[in-house]
Amino acid sequence: MITVQNLTKDYGLNRAIENLNFTAEKGEVLGFLGPNGAGKTTTIRILTGYMPPTSGSADIGGFDVIENSLEVRKLIGYLPETVPLYGDMRIYDYFKYMADLRHIKNPDEKIEEVLEMIGLELRSQSLIKNISKGMQQRVGLGQALLHEPEVLILDEPTIGLDPKQISEVRNIIKNIGKERTVLLSTHILSEAQQICDRVLIINKGKIVAEDAPENLQSRLSSIQKVRIRVANDPDKAAALIRDTAGIMNVKINDNGMIEFENKVEHDSRAVIARTLVKKGFELLELTPEIISLEDIFLKLTREEPSEFSPEALEGQEE
């Protein structure tokens, strides 16, 4: 449905995105993941025909986004980053306006449907400026769904929602993604992990990784971290672990936990457990620490490893 080739966009001397290439198929939720300022919104604005690329091409449903902008715009439903609402309008009137602009045949039916989907059927006569931020976000999403678009493009769709609403919106997106194409941008990793079939990690205008969230995780996490707690004498146990083949970075942390790392392909958990028990240690806990997409994301998007880089701090929020 979406094909992007060598897409580049310059703002003056600044290169916002460089040679982006990707595709999205029907029935797929494609996640666009990256720190703020990575070029997500720029790419999305090019796809929706809001601005042209400096070079390269993009087409949606077989229509070029520049040459056939109007056809493309008919196909897409778009929720921009700043939710585009008219505060002085009632929710129903706003939907009616958008439905009329999109020449929807039976607007009232569609509006009912969308209101139900976003859970605001009882608020349709409220002025948009008087409803909560989360509701406004859902109204924005509703506007993008009115005409049952083939392609749904969402720029940070869950910002400003409370946890319950986040999961509701995610479910809506997942359902739509079953039959149609969804492209969504986010800087929240767990979100990409939960709703996307495929994730593009973008940093400084370039795609740094592309795969299914599970694959990204296994492909890029070659090291497994394990934590062990024994009932007595952790120092001795640590020494024992240190002697085992294929184990790296054995440490004892402040609360007596022993941490070590090993290569994923040499899983040494069973060996360690057996040795420790045989030598008379009482093994209380053995926890493999899964390297999350978050860690991968940080690894990929961080040039200098620093605990206080904006990306790292952003990751911690979630």
Added chain:
Amino acid sequence: MRNIWTIAKKEYTGFFYSPIAYVVGAVIFLVMGIYFAFYMNIAIVYQYVPEFTSVLDILVFPLLFLAIPVLTMKTLTDENKTGTLELLLTAPVRDYELIIGKWLGTFLFFLTMIALTLLYPLIMNMVVEPGIDQPLIVSNYLGIILMTSAMTAIGVCISSLFKNTIAALIASIGTLLILWLASAPSQFLSGAAADFFTNICITTQYYNGFRNGVVSLFGISYYISLTILALFLGTRTIESRRWR
């Protein structure tokens, strides 16, 4: 066409929810009403036949020169500021449909207000024997409507240039005043140059034609051309966003 109407309708009804529109309407009727009352009184005291054309002069200047910028200033700056412009430009709406729709909605709102001012000539018609010069009133109103059309288009065009509402307001008042003063250089010139400056002035066709009951094709086409030119420039401004 359908989109133009949709946008115009939304714009028009939007004014009825806007306090600014009510304030503008109230000021127009209050100022015109006070002026009308005084004018009628003076006419009675000095025993001459009042002419409604003189009352309309205050509507032309300064009322419309202030009211039009105030009501057009937000047409596109607000869309730009709140991000709804992005929504409209990524919906299947052509740039010219957006601009024409915005202009049409605002223009129709002014038509409504101008129609309400017809109350004053009705009153005058009842008071004056044997009634006022009705064809002259028709010609006056036609001129005012055409001028309002052009001035509204200029306001919408200038609104498309700005993100800041106050900047758009001052720029459109300035533009209208400059177009009003444009005939000044013709005082010092002669021949074609003088004609050029006289004709470029936004009020010339009204004061020299419609106000005196002269409905000329030139006058009508002047205001229509000015409307089209301003709407065209506004469309180009919106288009240029895509290439900046």
